[in-house]
Amino acid sequence: xxxxxxPNFNNQMQEKLPNATAVLILGIVSIVLxxxxxxxxxxxxIVAIVLYNKDKKLYKATPEKYDNYSTLNTGxxxxxxxxxxxxxxxIFTIGLISYIGFDALKDPEALQQKMQELQEQMEDSxxxxx
Numbered sequence: 001x002x003x004x005x006x007p008n009f010n011n012q013m014q015e016k017l018p019n020a021t022a023v024l025i026l027g028i029v030s031i032v033l034x035x036x037x038x039x040x041x042x043x044x045x046i047v048a049i050v051l052y053n054k055d056k057k058l059y060k061a062t063p064e065k066y067d068n069y070s071t072l073n074t075g076x077x078x079x080x081x082x083x084x085x086x087x088x089x090x091i092f093t094i095g096l097i098s099y100i101g102f103d104a105l106k107d108p109e110a111l112q113q114k115m116q117e118l119q120e121q122m123e124d125s126x127x128x129x130x
Contacts, residue, residue, distance in 0.1 A: 014067040017059060019051040023075030026051070030082025038090025041082050048079035 026048035034041035052072060059066050097105065104110040 015065060016068045017055040017066050017072055019055045020068045020072040020075065023048045023052045023055065023079065024071055025075070027075040027078025027082060030079050031085060034082055034086040034089050037093050038086040038088075041086030042090065045079040045083035045086065048075055048082075052076045052079070 026044045030041045030045035030048060032041075033044055052075065055072050059069050059072070063069070100111065100114050104114045
């Protein structure tokens with residue numbers, strides 16, 4: 001493999017970690033894809049973490065050999081954020097489907113009727129509380 005190299009303070013050539021850019025891109029993608037029902041964002045985040053662990057082992061073995069560890073860490077943090085957001089959105093989507101029903105989500109009239117019923121229930125519960 002041909003990695004880009006840069007000299008460090010000892011005039012030794014440093015390589016880029018092989019998956020650091022991929023981890024960063026997958027971390028960003030996991031955040032963007034969290035709005036696609038959550039599942040693609042979770043998958044992208046998990047792949048990013050697997051690649052992160054591989055590069056982290058490389059870096060920990062010889063830290064003086066690599067120079068873009070901060071890029072790797074940034075991608076890791078973004079992938080964790082993406083997994084959390086995707087998980088929250090997936091739980092919300094599952095809850096919405098189980099509460100309203102999948103058929104109501106397909107039919108706009110049924111969805112509107114269901115939303116009106118929910119709004120009436122909320123208004124009734126507010127009246128009872130006051």
